[in-house]
Amino acid sequence: xxxxxxxxxxxxxxxxxxxxxxxxxxxRFEISALKNVDLEVATGSNxxxxxxxxxxxxxxxxxLAGFEEPSSGEICFEGRNLLALGAKQRxxxxxxxxxxxxxxxxxxxxxxxxxxxxxxxxxxxxxGAPEERKRRCVEVLEQVGLARLLLRRWPHExxxxxxxxxxxxxxxxxxxxxxxxxEALTGLDLSIQAQIVEILRQLRKAHGLTYLYVSHNLGxxxxxxxxxxxxxxxxxxxxxxxxxxxxxxxxxxxxxxxAAIPGGSLAFxxxxxxPTI
Amino acid sequence: MKKRTIKTALATLVALHAIGxxxxxxxPYAPTIEHxxxxxxxxxxxxxxxxxxxxxxxxxxxxxxxxxxxxxxxxEDTSRRYPLRFFVEKPNSGLVGTLHSHLHLFGxxxxxCFLLGTDGYGRDVxxxxxxxxxxxxxxxxxxxxLSLAGGVLxxxxxxxxxxxxxxFLMRGSxxxxxxxxxxxxxxxxxxxxxQISPVQAFFLVVLVVGMLGWARPARLIRGVVxxxxxxxxxxxxxxxxxSDFYLLRKHIFPQVxxxxxxxxxxxxxxxxxxxxxxxxxxxxxxxxVASWGNMLASLQQYFVLTSYWWMMSPAxxxxxxxxxxxxxxxxxxxQPHAFFNRH
Amino acid sequence: MKYLLRRLLHSLAVLFGISLLSFLFAGMAPGTYLDxxxxxxxxxxxxxxVLRAQYGMDRPLPVRYLRWLNSVAHGDWGYSFAYNLPVAxxxxxxxxxxxxxxLPATLLAWLxxxxxxxxAANQSGRWGDRIAEAGTSTILVVPDLILALALMIAAVHTRxxxxxxxxxxxxxxxxxxxxxxxxxxxxxxxxxxxxxxxxVFFRHVRAGMLEALxxxxxxxxxxxxxxxxxxxxxxxLRLAANPVLSLFGLSMASxxxxxxxxxxxxxxxxxxxxxxxxxxxxxxxxxxxxVMFSTLLLLAxxxxxxxxxxxxxxxxxxxxSQ
Numbered sequence: 014x015x016x017x018x019x020x021x022x023x024x025x026x027x028x029x030x031x032x033x034x035x036x037x038x039x040x041r042f043e044i045s046a047l048k049n050v051d052l053e054v055a056t057g058s059n060x061x062x063x064x065x066x067x068x069x070x071x072x073x074x075x076x077l078a079g080f081e082e083p084s085s086g087e088i089c090f091e092g093r094n095l096l097a098l099g100a101k102q103r104x105x106x107x108x109x110x111x112x113x114x115x116x117x118x119x120x121x122x123x124x125x126x127x128x129x130x131x132x133x134x135x136x137x138x139x140x141g142a143p144e145e146r147k148r149r150c151v152e153v154l155e156q157v158g159l160a161r162l163l164l165r166r167w168p169h170e171x172x173x174x175x176x177x178x179x180x181x182x183x184x185x186x187x188x189x190x191x192x193x194x195x196e197a198l199t200g201l202d203l204s205i206q207a208q209i210v211e212i213l214r215q216l217r218k219a220h221g222l223t224y225l226y227v228s229h230n231l232g233x234x235x236x237x238x239x240x241x242x243x244x245x246x247x248x249x250x251x252x253x254x255x256x257x258x259x260x261x262x263x264x265x266x267x268x269x270x271x272a273a274i275p276g277g278s279l280a281f282x283x284x285x286x287x288p289t290i
Numbered sequence: 291m292k293k294r295t296i297k298t299a300l301a302t303l304v305a306l307h308a309i310g311x312x313x314x315x316x317x318p319y320a321p322t323i324e325h326x327x328x329x330x331x332x333x334x335x336x337x338x339x340x341x342x343x344x345x346x347x348x349x350x351x352x353x354x355x356x357x358x359x360x361x362x363x364x365x366e367d368t369s370r371r372y373p374l375r376f377f378v379e380k381p382n383s384g385l386v387g388t389l390h391s392h393l394h395l396f397g398x399x400x401x402x403c404f405l406l407g408t409d410g411y412g413r414d415v416x417x418x419x420x421x422x423x424x425x426x427x428x429x430x431x432x433x434x435x436l437s438l439a440g441g442v443l444x445x446x447x448x449x450x451x452x453x454x455x456x457x458f459l460m461r462g463s464x465x466x467x468x469x470x471x472x473x474x475x476x477x478x479x480x481x482x483x484x485q486i487s488p489v490q491a492f493f494l495v496v497l498v499v500g501m502l503g504w505a506r507p508a509r510l511i512r513g514v515v516x517x518x519x520x521x522x523x524x525x526x527x528x529x530x531x532x533s534d535f536y537l538l539r540k541h542i543f544p545q546v547x548x549x550x551x552x553x554x555x556x557x558x559x560x561x562x563x564x565x566x567x568x569x570x571x572x573x574x575x576x577x578x579v580a581s582w583g584n585m586l587a588s589l590q591q592y593f594v595l596t597s598y599w600w601m602m603s604p605a606x607x608x609x610x611x612x613x614x615x616x617x618x619x620x621x622x623x624x625q626p627h628a629f630f631n632r633h
Numbered sequence: 634m635k636y637l638l639r640r641l642l643h644s645l646a647v648l649f650g651i652s653l654l655s656f657l658f659a660g661m662a663p664g665t666y667l668d669x670x671x672x673x674x675x676x677x678x679x680x681x682x683v684l685r686a687q688y689g690m691d692r693p694l695p696v697r698y699l700r701w702l703n704s705v706a707h708g709d710w711g712y713s714f715a716y717n718l719p720v721a722x723x724x725x726x727x728x729x730x731x732x733x734x735x736l737p738a739t740l741l742a743w744l745x746x747x748x749x750x751x752x753a754a755n756q757s758g759r760w761g762d763r764i765a766e767a768g769t770s771t772i773l774v775v776p777d778l779i780l781a782l783a784l785m786i787a788a789v790h791t792r793x794x795x796x797x798x799x800x801x802x803x804x805x806x807x808x809x810x811x812x813x814x815x816x817x818x819x820x821x822x823x824x825x826x827x828x829x830x831x832x833v834f835f836r837h838v839r840a841g842m843l844e845a846l847x848x849x850x851x852x853x854x855x856x857x858x859x860x861x862x863x864x865x866x867x868x869x870l871r872l873a874a875n876p877v878l879s880l881f882g883l884s885m886a887s888x889x890x891x892x893x894x895x896x897x898x899x900x901x902x903x904x905x906x907x908x909x910x911x912x913x914x915x916x917x918x919x920x921x922x923x924v925m926f927s928t929l930l931l932l933a934x935x936x937x938x939x940x941x942x943x944x945x946x947x948x949x950x951x952x953x954s955q
Contacts, residue, residue, distance in 0.1 A: 080525055104531045112529060120522040124544050134530040180526075187530065464643075465650045472890035473908060473927040477655070480912035480920045481662040563776050567894060570778065571909055589782055590898075596789045605779040613774040 028086030061226040061234035064244035078112035111184035115196035117176040121168040174205035232274035299617035310424035321421035321580040325412035330362035341368035372398040407600040422580040430562030436500025441507025449515025463505035488579035555619035666714035711918030720922035731903035738826035750838025769832035841873030882938030
């Protein structure tokens with residue numbers, strides 16, 4: 014396998030994650046969510062991690078974003094193994110990897126205004142003077158196409174699409190290199206989905222961001238990602254370009270996901286001008 | 291529930307607590323002043339028309355004339371009217387210090403004034419009800435704050451850190467919830483000294499009632515913390531490098547606050563009743579200090595129960611208190627936005 | 634079945650924990666019945682020392698606890714100083730009276746609450762509902778203590794019911810007359826207790842019924858044209874049974890607490906009244922016994938509620954589908 018990039022942005026090696034289940038009184042047993050996963054993500058790539066629920070894709074995303082501690086393995090970001098770094102350095106690196114959750118509403122504290130929400134990362138990191146913070150808030154709001162008027166609003170006063178854009182704006186405040194979008198488009202109306210996809214496309218163009226989508230919806234991912242990695246029972250079983258995946262799936266799990274696309278998979282591939290981001 | 295009802299309930303509570311706090315002003319007498327010549331005097335009637343049928347603008351009372359033939363029987367002495375006056379200046383005998391005020395809301399010149407009658411020692415029942423509200427209302431309030439403090443501590447420890455600590459604390463709360471509340475209260479009281487001064491008794495009652503009630507708020511708060519901990523916005527904040535303290539303060543505590551206020555509205559009336567019950571049984575705050583509970587205790591005597599209905603007055607005071615708290619707790623549960631909405 | 638067995642084991646563990654806790658607290662107690670005796674000049678210190686040894690009060694707390702456990706195993710539950718008798722039979726006699734009060738009161742409260750709740754839910758928002766709601770709300774804000782005192786005063790003044798006690802002093806003996814006498818004395822505490830718990834029951838039944846009536850399955854039944862009475866009593870009530878039965882378990886605690894209060898005020902010789910006497914006499918083992926037994930009653934009530942839920946609700950009986 015030839016490597017055209019000098020150094021991948023993220024490279025995950027032999028990553029495993031086991032959960033211990035059971036309380037003090039019942040029998041303990043282990044669940045392996047990830048089994049020796051290897052994954053490389055090149056700078057500027059647009060990769061989708063697809064699999065049915067329980068395949069381990071969300072666990073992988075959470076490990077990468079630092080929300081879960083892997084049981085073993087390596088996560089290298091820009092060549093440095095995150096798991097071997099000290100707490101301080103790790104926290105600094107972590108800013109470059111931002112995770113966006115599925116449910117935008119639950120990612121926003123209902124007791125915070127949009128402004129509080131955008132300020133929070135800077136407040137926690139204790140960076141920037143008040144004017145600087147404010148300027149950055151307005152800046153990221155513009156990047157996701159929200160009016161600065163919305164700064165005074167509460168989350169429940171925003172529409173679903175506005176909320177998801179606010180979440181993306183908050184992630185952008187930290188000037189990340191890679192955005193992990195964990196089912197970030199699921200549950201949104203089609204028109205709003207299209208809006209968000211367009212914003213993500215523009216952001217990528219402007220800032221050279223890398224995207225890692227996580228989804229169970231192969232059809233949707235086929236429309237927005239360039240490359241697809243299929244996960245099944247804690248392993249990555251197949252990684253191909255979108256065209257390849259749809260034309261000649263190698264693994265039965267991929268075929269099963271293809272079969273689950275409403276309207277049939279071929280409709281997608283045969284469309285002459287498939288929009289890519 | 292209508293906004294007006296909620297406001298009325300809040301105003302009732304504020305008024306009752308204010309009257310309790312400034313008992314020296316609102317009560318015509320000190321709680322311990324005995325008018326030995328007037329045991330079980332019935333409430334004085336407020337008249338507008340005198341015995342001759344003449345009307346007066348200012349309401350007045352007649353003095354009670356004890357009947358020598360029978361114990362605690364009185365007749366109105368209509369020979370002289372005693373008009374009710376507001377803001378009367380009267381130097382008080384007896385206790386000293388902050389307890390006392392020279393200015394009283396009302397009184398009559400030259401005579402006693404028992405608007406709610408007297409008890410067996412000739413102490414003014416109205417004054418004792420007012421002074422007793424200070425003890426009874428605040429005992430419930432302080433005890434509830436204690437319970438909530440314990441509940442918040444235990445609940446957030448268990449909910450936030452989970453694991454063994456959670457298991458241990460929750461099994462402990464099982465024990466406290468498994469005994470019927472009043473049995474638990476009495477049993478623990480049983481193992482503490484019985485003969486103590488009223489001040490000690492007040493703190494003892496507050497402590498016991500407060501300490502025994504931590505389990506339910508702790509469980510509720512644990513639930514809130516547990517679910518809050520898993521919220522995506524908490525995860526997101528953690529992703530930005532937030533410390534445990536920051537998360538607890540900014541994201542988790544505001545949610546717990548809502549539960550705490552609701553719990554307080556449920557616990558306070560329960561604890562007010564707990565003090566009253568203990569004092570009623572003779573296990574709480576004793577004589578000569580006035581508490582609604584020990585005032586009611588005299589009703590355990592058959593002749594008091596049958597003859598002196600005004601001794602029920604502290605019980606009647608409980609009804610507005612219970613009503614106000616139940617309105618508030620219900621509206622907190624059913625329409626929390628009416629309280630917590632910030633705009 | 635496994636679930637019920639686990640509940641049973643849990644209850645036993647709780648009882649054990651309560652007994653441990655009771656002894657820990659008892660160890661802090663400033664005095665016992667024997668200390669009170671010391672104040673009596675007619676009893677010699679030697680006698681008290683003998684008694685102290687006899688009751689094992691001169692031993693350290695852990696030893697006393699083990700001795701107590703042993704006596705529990707023998708069905709004695711410790712020894713009462715004041716009565717000079719084993720605790721268990723004393724408690725059982727009083728607990729029977731408490732059950733005589735609480736069980737019929739619960740039954741009465743349900744018998745009123747269920748039809749009233751169904752009626753109110755069906756009438757939701759209209760006058761019938763509002764009157765029922767206002768009535769129960771009024772009772773709810775009157776504490777049990779006041780309810781008991783007020784009913785006592787009413788009874789005394791109208792001379793309809795005896796003011797407390799469980800039996801008259803001078804009644805003709807005879808089975809029928811005794812039962813009549815008992816019922817006559819029972820009426821007032823029974824009504825007080827039932828009134829005290831009625832509002833909570835009523836609210837639960839009403840809320841459960843409202844939820845059931847709004848459920849899709851009943852909407853469908855209505856659309857199919859089933860007669861309203863059939864929908865109300867057959868289908869809706871069954872749907873509402875679950876929350877209502879859960880409440881039965883939960884209400885046991887407040888039922889026993891209310892009962893204690895009413896027993897004392899109305900001199901009904903129940904478990905609660907005995908607890909108060911034991912406390913004032915510093916009769917340690919009797920206090921512990923009464924607390925243990927009240928816990929036992931509460932746990933038993935919860936288990937019965939679980940059992941009823943288990944038999945009535947197929948979702949719990951079969952368990953969640955995988």
